[in-house]
Amino acid sequence: MTSVRRLVSVMSVMLLAGAFVAAPASAAPPDTPWRKRHWPQTQPWQVDEAVALNGKSGPQPIDPQRYELPDTMTWDDYKPVPGTKWADPSVRGSERNFNGALVLVDYPNQPFVVTQPAGSTIYGNPSGVQNLARNDVPGFYRDFLNKPGALNRGHTIHEYWMEDSLGKFGIELSAFGVYQMPSKSHEYGIEGQFQRGAGCPAGDTCNRNLRTDARAAWVAAVGEAEVARYDFVFYLSAGQDESATWQEFGPMKFTTKEDVTDDWGPPDTALPNWNATRYVDWTSWQASANIWPNATQGSSLQAESSGMSTYAHEFSHILGVGDNYNNPYGIPARRDYSGPWEMLSRGTFNGPGGPHSRWLIPGTAGSSMGAQHMLRNKMKLGIAGPVLNLSRDALATSGLVVTQVTARSAGSGGINVTLDGGDRSPACNDPLCDGGGYDNYTLEVVDRMGFDSFTPDSGVLLAKTKNADAAPFIWTIDANPQDIDKVDFVLPDGTPQKMTIGDYRQLSDALFHAGTGSGSRFEYVDTANRLHFYVLDRSRNRKGVLSYDVAVRSLDGAGPATRAVRAFPATARRDSAGWARCTIPVRNTGAATDVFRVTAPGASLPRTVTAVPAGRSSTVDVWLFGRNRASVTVTSESDSAATATTTCRVTR
Known part of the structure; x- marks a missing residue:
């Protein structure tokens, strides 16, 4: 099945420890402040796949994952980086x-x-x-x-x-x-x-x-x-x-x-x-x-x-x-390290037709359009875009950080979190083990455009990295670590051969996506290293620039800011299919930008985490089917004592 065609991305606005820091004006679309994406109305600059779901009955994923294996891609998958002439x-x-x-x-x-x-x-x-x-x-x-x-x-x-x-x-x-x-x-x-x-x-x-x-x-x-x-x-x-x-x-x-x-x-x-x-x-x-x-x-x-x-x-x-790649047929088995997302891993194989088309002369298929380098390698080469440098210890002191990151193909960098004192992950020896010994986490956004057109998906790419080139020195965090269960090739006698657990295409569905029901995950907790990552929201500007709001916090400290929240009741009417949507107002009455978790037993929630700047309001959608009332609780991720409960009620 042909994948959804993605457009482009660029880094624009940062929130550092709750304070807004604007990127260069050229990096952001006009009149698109961060808060606008947290209101229910569709803005004209939000050219987004999710917008196409409007009008459908019931809750819909805000960021559905639609990955495509490299093997089925064609040259129609290529999308240019707008406003550039890099081939000149x-x-x-x-x-x-x-x-x-x-x-x-x-x-x-x-x-x-x-x-x-x-x-x-x-x-x-x-x-x-x-x-x-x-x-x-x-x-x-x-x-x-x-x-x-x-x-x-x-x-x-x-x-x-x-x-x-x-x-x-x-x-x-x-x-x-x-x-x-x-x-x-x-x-x-x-x-x-x-x-x-x-x-x-x-x-x-x-x-x-x-x-x-x-x-x-x-x-x-x-x-x-x-x-x-x-x-x-x-x-x-x-x-x-x-x-x-x-x-x-x-x-x-x-x-x-x-x-x-x-x-x-x-x-x-x-x-x-x-x-x-x-x-x-x-x-x-x-x-x-x-x-x-x-x-x-x-x-x-x-x-x-x-x-x-x-x-x-x-x-x-x-x-x-x-x-930075493995032997896909090695014994004992070992998961690939950074897969199709990195030029120095199997992203080299990217191109129409994927890995089994690389024998053509001239080389016009697989291996003709390799992935960009991941953030760790761009930083080493001195070619990364804007990078937000954080540390595990500093996060425990400052509190969580919320930022917007856009796709690397259009100039974004991303986030680098230093693991002060080293990796605290326990020893492990299963095929999915990263092996330990890492120095950082990196977070970046991949969109299927430019040389990333032949990567399998668009979304948030999270990885552990080492400072030294001791492979694996980049370990992609897989949002879907289960066996992808796809056929690699068919033997001459007709026997299908599945992709091994070490095949790089196991990471085709590795990217994180915003919201619930996407087919992927929107958060990742590393308890040993005391870090929690969130993928909060996504949007595209009028040029098709893809952006993700993300957050990272320490599990060991919320910072000095006071955390508080208020939530207000809302009512809704049922549609012809029996669904009712309440739009619950949420106000951050604390002293810093915060991430809030939403729960509503018996209801459907397109998102369960949302970020709201200090002193600002946003909304969360709560969907009901077959019931007339739900209790809605909004709680600060920084301070569980900062919580508010309200109701969603169906009027008829």
Whole structure:
């Protein structure tokens, strides 16, 4: 089922420890003060999915979760970031425009796939581009990766980094080659770690260093002075990459390793047709013989099937951030760390068709539109938007904080809460355990637009983070930790294979949503670390900018402010379906902004927590069906003694 199309977001107004602090005027829509979202009438600036529910009988979720698995996405899912032209190559990074070299290499046994006829390889590639002259390949891949065009649908590496960094980092690419390597492709692809030393044909020498030979060829052609001009190097290898083929052309194609056919085997008949691979025991020999994308200081290695996101992922390593993903088939099982929400996790796989479409050449499907970096990594890279920095100890002294956060694609940062003195979580060893040792919590908003268009959902993303890159150093808090119970693929014999508990798509429904009945959660309590997070409300402005009101408080202190509340009775009439809605006025008579919990036994509540600034009033909806009266209690989350009780009554 196609997901609801989401629009855009930006950070606008903050409430720090009960005091309003305005963000730059350009970040917020005109005439949209925070309190307006707490009145029942629909404002013209609230272009919102929930508005479409108006007129339906009975209570409706204010923020329904409608996630979509990456596998079913198409290019129609892409939504641009309004008011930006990040793909424009003439717009340079405001802090740094990185000068990169794209160095292309092929092999005596493996020409560039795009120079071959359509569908002519064992993988059924190339697709869409074929029969190029060898001399034209460098320019083709330079433009495919970094010049807006029809084949890349206008999306580039430069665009990714400009959007992700809010215009701070740009990328320029110059292409070199094609240089033919002195050895066969599989002598570089079959190496000691993932193949565990197995599968090298007789007479060949495997585990060769592709970077060493590629750089030597490049230096021989252009000289050391030219090579020194570049900030980094992308080495582009002819052919497939193993990351995108080990599963699709291994266990997904053959039920057992003994079923692998000769055409997928090695040129040496003394070797089996299968070989060892990274995450599981076997794949076809042909898949195992492909290179695996990777990065070291100053350079990265990709293949023709590597989508544009792979380059963004590897460039992140060049900038100094590590990997943050698991083995989805590991024993013992371990949940994925940050899933589809983070470029240095499996957000690299995002793009039309999802993870099982990453073997196409050129890479125009999965791995073509990777997720932005999560807040922790943006902070490390120095590219985060406005960040509200809090600490566990300070919250106990100041009292709760209410703030508005908008989606990262449109420039938002988020919240970082430091765990003073370290993570107090108890030891655990189940598959869903985060492992402990974290330093912070981060909270940010994801909306399906820009490079986040191919994330599964829009909502609030909560995570625990470490300061050091000791994976897992980002652990997404899953609002739906139960098994997602979806089929991953079907074996050749027709047996469906469910996603493992370690599959990154288990986190497709991880985001928090406002209100009740959303299909997700609106609050999260970490008792050990003495923190309570709330997702209070959501709205969009006239441009479609998505915002969430959120709050965080310490369980160990409410701060010095006096807490008090009043609630007033309301009456309602039944509609034709028998539902009656009372709009209960609530006034914060305390001295600071507060979050209040609403209870009404026997009634339906679209929200059970709401924030009200000091001295202001708001309303909560209470729905009745089959009864004429309900008692409504409103209680401060900061001080349970601050409470008020009133009534909802049906007049007829």
